[in-house]
Amino acid sequence: MKLKELAERLGAELVSGAGGAADDVEVGGVAGIEEAGPGQITFVANPKYAGLAKTTGAAAVIVEPDFQEIAAPTLRVKNSYLAFAKAIECFYAAPVYKPGVHPTAVVDADTKIGVRAHVGAYVVVSEGCVIGDDAVLLPHVVLYPGVTVGDRFFAHAHAVVREGCRLGDDVVLQNGAVIGADGFGFAKGADGRWVKIVQSGPAVLEDGVEVQANACIDRASIGETRIAAGAKIDNLVQVGHGSTVGENTLLCAQVGLAGSTTIGKNVILAGQVGVAGHLTVGDGAVATAQTGIPSNVAPGAVVSGYPAMDNRDWLRMVAAVRRVPELLRKLNAK
Secondary structure (H helix, E strand, C coil): CEHHHHHHHHCCEEECCCCCCCCCCECCEECCCCCCCCCEEEECCCHHHHHHHHCCCCCEEEECCCCCCCCCCEEECCCHHHHHHHHHHHHCCCCCCCCEECCCCEECCCCEECCCCEECCCCEECCCCEECCCCEECCCCEECCCCEECCCCEECCCCEECCCCEECCCCEECCCCEEEECCCCEEECCCCCEEECCCCECEEECCCCEECCCCEEECECCCCEEECCCCEECCCCEECCCCEECCCCEECCCCEECCCCEECCCCEECCCCEECCCCEECCCCEECCCCEECCCECCCCEEECCCCEEHHHHHHHHHHHHCHHHHHHHHHHC
16 A cells, blocks of 8 residues: 555645655555564654654654654654554454354344344354344354344354343454353341342443453343443453443453442543442543542542542652652661
């Protein structure tokens, strides 16, 4: 593909480097800025990599509009990271799955399957399920009774959707994702034994939700567990029963939400954040990695540490803690 054509696809301005006109430069793939060579395109979104753009061997670099001039040609566009993601799509051909039901799949006669759906080997679809148009169910996917999935549903191998759960259009389940397993609900009986509380409510995933590998969205004891449109849930995340996750929120790897937690819109919970149950994290809030949240978080807040506190206070505290050994030495020297 010519750089000129790629620039047009990305809506970017092509600026020639020191080597002169770049319109006819051929690009055949993408790579990171440290590995990219001739014929590959790369990008700079993080300022700490800006220096590498001066020495990269890439055919061209996707950058923000105000990025400094460099020797290599540049494709200048707002949100260079998103543009790079789109560039990958230009060169990566995803597998195509033909419509039809594999002969080893077990599909109940009561199931409604939309047009052009692909049901792969050893898939199990139980009674009362509804599968939308252009859906793809790869090997060993299991849909329990009464599950509804929308158009362009894509379930990778070994994903499981439990009884009565409802998934919207364009939902993606990566390998081993479990939607609607029983929430962790037990009551202690008079004899000291734990008695299981029936988890009767479904998990609901709205349009455009993606749940990545081995993440679990638990069903509710009553009511429902709901993941709103556009939310993205990373590997090994646990969403407790009866929780609500708002639109376009990111739950990064190993985040854990206890039961009946409410997470607002456009929230980012970084890796290994833990949230206690029955509380609210407001719209637009950010929790940095390994934050422990025992109480409500205000909309727009940026919190860190345990118990969660304002990120600036946490940074000052960490800096002060690092000085403790030095202060102790000074005190002991007196």
